[in-house]
Amino acid sequence: MLNKLRRELESTGSLSLDLISGIGAVFVFLILTLRYSGTSFQRFSLTIREIFYSGVLSLIIILVSGLFVGMVLGLQGYETLQTYGSSESVGVLVALSLTRELGPVVSALLFASRAGSAITAEIGLMKATEQLSAMEMMAINPIARVVGPRFWGGVISMPILTAMFIGTGVLGGYIIAVLLIGVDSGAFWSQMNAAVDVSHDVFNGLLKSFVFGLAICSIATYQGYSAAPTAEGVSGATTRTVVSSSLAVLALDLVLTAFMLKG
């Protein structure tokens, strides 16, 4: 009995230590990435290429998801608000839900699955096929040349994708509430205009997405760079990127929301 308890405690302790050292390793890697970020800005064409791969190629999933999320919000919002006779406030509900929470969080989760996993797989495969070693032997720092542009490409893309997600989401809500159900268009837009505060709602939402972008890109690049150089190692790292990034986004969202509401 005592032995079993001891084993349980040891296993819990070991898991906690692994978690803490894992977070520490990501932070150390983030600091290294920031230290060698000069190349990403001096040769901005490298970063633009990554903005294309992480940002532009994620547009379809972001825009389509944003549209559907907005439509569902429109339907649910109308259904609920109608009970209280304030169905014209559906625009406010859609816009606030999207700018404060759903926009940053859902677009970050989609970004982690679409672009984060791709970044990890690409860097991991470059490591497995010795491309990173080859670069080192050519006196080129792979963190500056490979990791930096991918990191910044993702960080820059994330808030832009979130803004687009929110935009299409509002459009989705408009299509459902105004065009299909028949809520007054003027009321829809004017109430939204009056209730949504640019600095408190829009800016905070985009700030959240910037932080989520930092977290996802740090985890994705770290997992790729530290992946075991085998097929199994790269696939494991890709999975870890999606799981860890998603959990990090949700945990960070709680912390940021708490601070923003207090402010």
Add this chain to the structure above:
Amino acid sequence: MEPDAAVEISGLNFRYGDRAILKGINMRIPRGSIVAIMGQSGCGKTTLLRLIGGQLQPTEGRLVVEGQDMKAISSDALYKLRRRMGMLFQFGALFTDLTVFENVAFQMREHTDLPESLIRDLTLLKLEAVGLRGVRDKMPSELSGGMARRVALARAIALDPMIMMYDEPFTGLDPILMGVIAQLIRDLNSALGTTSIIVTHDVQESLRLVDYVYFVSQGVIVAEGTPDEIRASKLPYVHQFVWGEMDGPVPFHYPASSMQQLLTGNSLHSR
């Protein structure tokens, strides 16, 4: 270190954790020579190459490359030194997102301010040297293994290195390509005075090519000499390796319990 040595190693030990990979290595590679490091797979040859390239640090001992002590070298000095080194990786390690041309031009673009027209001419010259100017616009995925190795060689010599390291350059190549790569290594050596270090287990091709051979077994140098001395060696390990014999000091079987015991069911616990 004597002035004409490109690489000098004395009393070098290297360990991964508690596992000793290289033990008491002594080596001297004269400038402008072609030296082979031979041995079985997993004997520590590639580790030795990575130590010379500064990708790993020796645990103990002295390793001097082009006058630089690799144990005390700063990151900046190491990067400066690597600009004068080239390495051909076993599977080429071409950048899969760049064309053949861009792969070869990569170092020139990263390390020099040469005008685009000159980079183009130099890149085409390097590709011409390996006979692959015609594939300049192809992607690495469109090349055969041998072609990828030749493009990787063109990329490695892009900045005319003083030391070239080859990791298993002949593995998986047909006899014609083997001859082509060997000739390229020889030409590079005579044209540029490059010091070449070849890690290989392809004995016959290498003995025709190199000036000196080191044999490594289980992390220790067990024999060294000129190709003629190696061919004439009576040391059992070298003899077995050079003539490809199944029986000798290197066992064919990985240690295991006897087959008889396994079949009679007496070794279930020792499998």
